[in-house]
Amino acid sequence: xxxxVNGQYIAHQDAAVHVEDxxxxxxxxxxxxxxxxxxxxxxxxxxxxxxxxxxxxxRIGWPMARSALLFIMRxxxxxxxxxxxxVYIQVTRGVSRRDHFFPPDDxxxxxxxxxxxxxxxxxxxxxxxxxxxxxxxxxxxxxxxIKSVALLPNVxxxxxxxxxxxKEAWYFDAxxxxxxxxxxxxxxxTKDGTLVTRPAENGILRGITRSVVLELVAREGIAFxxxxxxxxxxxxxxxxFVTAASTLVMPVIKIDDTIxxxxxxxxxxxxxxxxxxxxxx
Ligand code: PDD
Numbered sequence: 001x002x003x004x005v006n007g008q009y010i011a012h013q014d015a016a017v018h019v020e021d022x023x024x025x026x027x028x029x030x031x032x033x034x035x036x037x038x039x040x041x042x043x044x045x046x047x048x049x050x051x052x053x054x055x056x057x058x059r060i061g062w063p064m065a066r067s068a069l070l071f072i073m074r075x076x077x078x079x080x081x082x083x084x085x086x087v088y089i090q091v092t093r094g095v096s097r098r099d100h101f102f103p104p105d106d107x108x109x110x111x112x113x114x115x116x117x118x119x120x121x122x123x124x125x126x127x128x129x130x131x132x133x134x135x136x137x138x139x140x141x142x143x144x145x146i147k148s149v150a151l152l153p154n155v156x157x158x159x160x161x162x163x164x165x166x167k168e169a170w171y172f173d174a175x176x177x178x179x180x181x182x183x184x185x186x187x188x189x190t191k192d193g194t195l196v197t198r199p200a201e202n203g204i205l206r207g208i209t210r211s212v213v214l215e216l217v218a219r220e221g222i223a224f225x226x227x228x229x230x231x232x233x234x235x236x237x238x239x240x241f242v243t244a245a246s247t248l249v250m251p252v253i254k255i256d257d258t259i260x261x262x263x264x265x266x267x268x269x270x271x272x273x274x275x276x277x278x279x280x281x
Contacts, residue, residue, distance in 0.1 A: 001013075001080055001114075001116070002076065002079040002080055003015035003076070003112065003113065003114045004072050004075070004076050004111070004112070004113040004114075005017065005110075005111075005112050006110055006111060006112075009075070009076075009079065012114065015112070015114070017092075017095070017110050017112065018095040018110075020095050020096060020097060020098060021092055021094070021095050021110050022092050022093040022094060022095070022096065022103070023090065023092030023093070023110065023149055024092075025098055026093075026100070027148065027149050027150035027151075027152075028058075028060075028092055028093045029060070029090055029091055029092030029093060029110075029148070029149045030051065030054035030055060030058060030060065030090070030091055030092075030146065030147050030148055030149065031088065031089060031090040031091070031147055031148075031149050032047045032048075032050065032051050032088070032089045032147060033086050033087075033088055033244075033245045033246055034047045034073075034086065034087050034089075034208075034245055035085075035086060035245045035246070035248070036077055036082050036083070036084060036085045036086060036087055036115065037084060037277060037280075038083065038084070039077070039082075039083055041073060041074065041077060041087055042245070042277070042280045042281070043208050043212060043245075043280050043281045044070065044073070044281070045281060046208045046211065046281065047089075047208055047245075048066060048069065048070065050147060050206070050208065051089065051091070051147070052066075053146075054146050054147045054148070055091060057143070057145075057146045058093075058146065058148070059102070060091060060092070060093050060109055061108075061109055062109075063091055063108065063109040063110070063111040064111070069089075069111075072113055073087055073089065073113055076113045076114065076115045077115045080115045080116070080117075082115045082116065082117045083117070084117065084118055084119075084120045085115060085116050085117040085118045086115065086116060086118065086245065086246055087113065087114070087115040088112075088113065088114045088115070088116075089111070089112070089113050090110075090111070090112045090113075090149060091109050091110070091111050092109060092110045092149070093107070093109060093110075094107040094108050094109050094110050095107065095110060123247070123248070126250070127248075127249075127250055127251060127265065127270070127273055128265065129253075129265075130250075130251040130252060130253035130254075130264065130265040131166070131167035131168060131242075131250055131251070131252055131253065132165060132166040132167060132252070132253065132254040132255075133161065133166050133167065133168040133169065133170050133181065133240075133242070133252050133254070133255055133256075134160065134161045134164050134166045134168075134169050134170070134255075134256055135169070135170050135171075135172050135178070135231050135255065135256055136157045136160065136161070136169040136170065136171055136172070136182075137171070137172060138171040138172060138173045138174075138179055138203070139153050139157075139171075140153045140154070140171070144179075144180075144203065144204060144205055145200075145204070145205060145206060147205060154182040154183060155182075157169035157171065157182045158182040158183065161182070166254075167250075168181040168182060168183070168184055168242055168252075169181060169182045170186050170231075170234070170255070172230075172231050173203060175228070175230075176230050176231050176232070177198070177228040177229060177230050177231075178198065178228075178229055178230070178231060178234055179198060179203040179204050180198065180203070180204040180205065180207075181242050181244075183244055183246065184207075184242035184243060184244040184247060184250070185197065185198075185204060185205070185207040185209070185210040185242065185243045185244065186198070186234075186240070186242055187213075187240060187241050187242070187243065187269075188229055188233065188234050188237035188239070188240045189237055189238045189239040189240070189266055189268050189269075190233070190236075190237055190238065191236065191237070191238050193223055193238070193268075194223045194224065194225055195217060195222055195223065195224045195225070195268060196224075196225050196226075196227060196229050196233075197210065197214075197226060198226070198227070198228050198229070199226050199227065199228070207243055207244060207245075208245060209243040209244055209245055209248060209249075209276075210243050212276065212279050212280055213243055213249065213272055213276070213279075214226075215279050216272060216275055216276065216278070216279040217272070219279065220271075220275070222268065231255075234255055235255050235256070235258040235260075237260055237261075238260070238261050238266060239251065239252075239260060239261055239265070239266020239267070239268060239269055240252035240255065240260055240266070240269075241265075241266070241269035241272075241273075248273060248276050249269055249272045249273035249276055250269075250273075251265030251266055251269040251270065251273075252269075253265060
């Protein structure tokens with residue numbers, strides 16, 4: 001395997017950044033995960049736009065021209081011969097003597113790009129079964145709209161889920177409304193067949209997969225509401241699912257101890273999963 005690190009393509013096993021990288025010391029950096037489907041990077045412009053936004057919010061400079069980044073991402077995918085999988089991009093504020101203040105202006109951002117294969121058949125088999133989620137009190141900082149590498153709360157929530165036999169943790173806020181998953185956006189279908197997901201304006205990451213699914217939903221004429229929903233409403237739902245570049249549309253069949261519907265993936269979730277790539281860029 002090959003990774004790209006700060007200007008060089010290097011054997012994955014030797015790929016490294018300096019110990020005084022601010023990503024390592026302060027989680028002072030941002031990232032993107034894009035799906036690779038049939039040798040192409042899915043929704044690349046949208047991911048790069050979000051990366052741009054995350055960088056601007058944290059006042060980290062672009063490590064290179066946008067066109068160069070697109071080229072290198074494709075090159076990492078090509079050199080690793082990934083047909084289906086993910087590409088990971090991380091940009092941090094760079095290497096500098098440890099100090100909370102921003103480093104001097106001549107410090108350049110660090111960039112790492114890796115790619116890895118996944119097995120689409122295994123993912124589809126998982127989707128046929130559906131996943132369980134647990135609910136978990138929101139304990140993240142308010143700027144979850146920034147795709148920051150500071151993921152410790154997400155790591156702890158997801159590990160708790162795993163230890164309880166679930167695949168994802170759904171955060172709920174002070175009003176008992178679901179925000180999102182540890183690494184996914186959250187959706188339900190109510191008993192009357194309305195698809196519901198939380199508005200992207202507060203408390204969640206504006207998922208790229210989420211935006212594609214919203215376009216698909218509009219195209220298919222599925223009844224839809226963008227609003228907050230409570231943990232109880234989710235447990236009473238007909239079906240539920242999560243979305244992310246890494247999982248695409250993944251049906252949820254159980255929330256805490258509550259089995260949804262007949263305990264099988266919902267028809268809207270499966271339909272959106274099947275049609276997903278007809279709506280991507
Ligand atoms: N996670 N919410 C959170 C907290 C996320 O970390 C992610 C993505 C999403 C979905 O966003 P998108 O559809 O753009 O992937 C929502 C990535 C995949 C990860 O951390 O691995």
